[in-house]
Amino acid sequence: MLRKKGVIAFLLVMVLVLAACTEGTNTDSTSNQSDSGEDGNGGPLVIGFEADASTLMANHDVNYTTDTLIRNIYDPLIDREGETGEFVPVLAEEWENIDELTWRLKLKEGVTFHNGAQFNADAVKYSIDYILNEENGSFYRSRWANVEEVVAVSEYEVEIHTSVPFPSMIQRIAEDLLIVEPGYVEEVGIEQASNEPVGTGAYTFVDWSRDNHLKLVAYEDYWQGSPDIQEVEFRIIPEFSARMSAFMSGEIHLFKNIPVDSVEQFDSEEIGEIASSRINYLALSNLVEGPLQDVKVRQAINYAIDADELLETVLNGYGTRITGPLSQINSDYTETEDYGYDPDLAVQLIEEAGYDPNELTLTLDTPSGRYPMDSHVAQAIASQLQSIGITVNVQVNEWGRHLEKIQNRETGDMYILGWGPAFDGQSTIENLFTQEAPYSSFYQEDIEEKITQTNQLFDQDERKAGYEEIQQDLVEQAAWVPLWQQADLYAISTSLNFTQRVDEKLNVYEMSWK
CATH class of the missing domain: 3.90.76.10 (Dipeptide-binding Protein; Domain 1)
Structure with a gap:
């Protein structure tokens, strides 16, 4: 007898309660940015950032x-x-x-x-x-x-x-x-x-301490004019809670991804929100050995995960549900059918594939602090799959290691990832559903042939029709569990002029002190 949706909701609540009891996102501090902002006005801008660069060489790492x-x-x-x-x-x-x-x-x-x-x-x-x-x-x-x-x-x-x-x-x-x-x-x-990079950009290199900080200074001969902000430090702070505490104490002036369970602790004028062009998803890898190479098992996992409930319960509604591989911002987006939540059908499909759900063990890799509530989402997914008998071992990775595992095909059966900014179909579909692409989790020969053919079409109507067909194929093959289009929440010092972008870039040249 399957546990029903009410039990699922209870499990999700318990995941969040347990997460709150560990090192998490909540803090009792109250914001003092109105005071600390004046200290930074005209001085160095400090941005809290979730992970360090893997290299400062351009054109090397897709990250x-x-x-x-x-x-x-x-x-x-x-x-x-x-x-x-x-x-x-x-x-x-x-x-x-x-x-x-x-x-x-x-x-x-x-x-x-x-x-x-x-x-x-x-x-x-x-x-x-x-x-x-x-x-x-x-x-x-x-x-x-x-x-x-x-x-x-x-x-x-x-x-x-x-x-x-x-x-x-x-x-x-x-x-x-x-x-x-x-x-x-x-x-x-x-x-x-x-x-020690050299470019033509608005800022020149000063110092890089890996996993600690990157310090830059304004390039006075910059071709677009000298930047308003003369010094900038990207301070690497992987944990949500630590970034938030640093902002509240005035140590940093800006950070992305306010913990959704802590929004009310900020003053309204300190919060910036924008619908990102980034999508978040659960990869179901058929590139590693295991049961997810069977389409019925992948389809079953889609039916067993209630993404709407995850969005509402774990992310407090901050995000836009997606059902396919592209966000609605993407110019090649087409509507795809949602699998919906059907745990009974999930069990049936797993059994048809020759597995007993109660004897099935899967591994789920996730970063912590890279995407909104990412490790919390992973734990909640594990709870939903447990409700139909599947045991899920959640592996939490440091961000750089998470990417290495994906690139080297060393992840478990599933992993949490986001992709973007993505404004056209090719930038997502070619990079995530072809055999040789470094962040791909899925390959099927006939679909890759369609991708290759569509990528070469100059006729925009034919090209769009090609991507529409590919999107439907990917959903039918359950290449992912699509989750949501990310909502970006920024904490912004009241002393800083900053406008959030749909592509998530943090171009300091566009910023200034008030």
């Missing part, structure tokens, strides 16, 4: 935490507007599609790197070639595999030639590519350049 930090040191060629996600020129002034295999970019003149070297087409070619060179081990390489050659046509004009039609080139440039100084990297070597 939000790395990317967010280093985008204050390096500039992109093309960026996205913070509120709409539309493309905006940065180091590239213009771009055009010459034909299906050729893209041409006109570059900005008069820009210097922090060491005084001139930005030009050779720097762009070098930065892309770094990705393409297999010896460098860039995790971006699979996303740029169709680039055949980069040609410096003139000092400030570059062409990118592809081996197959590559209609998403501008998305790749905007989301991935940052420009490094070739002469510096060649002179000091990749190892030193990875620890």
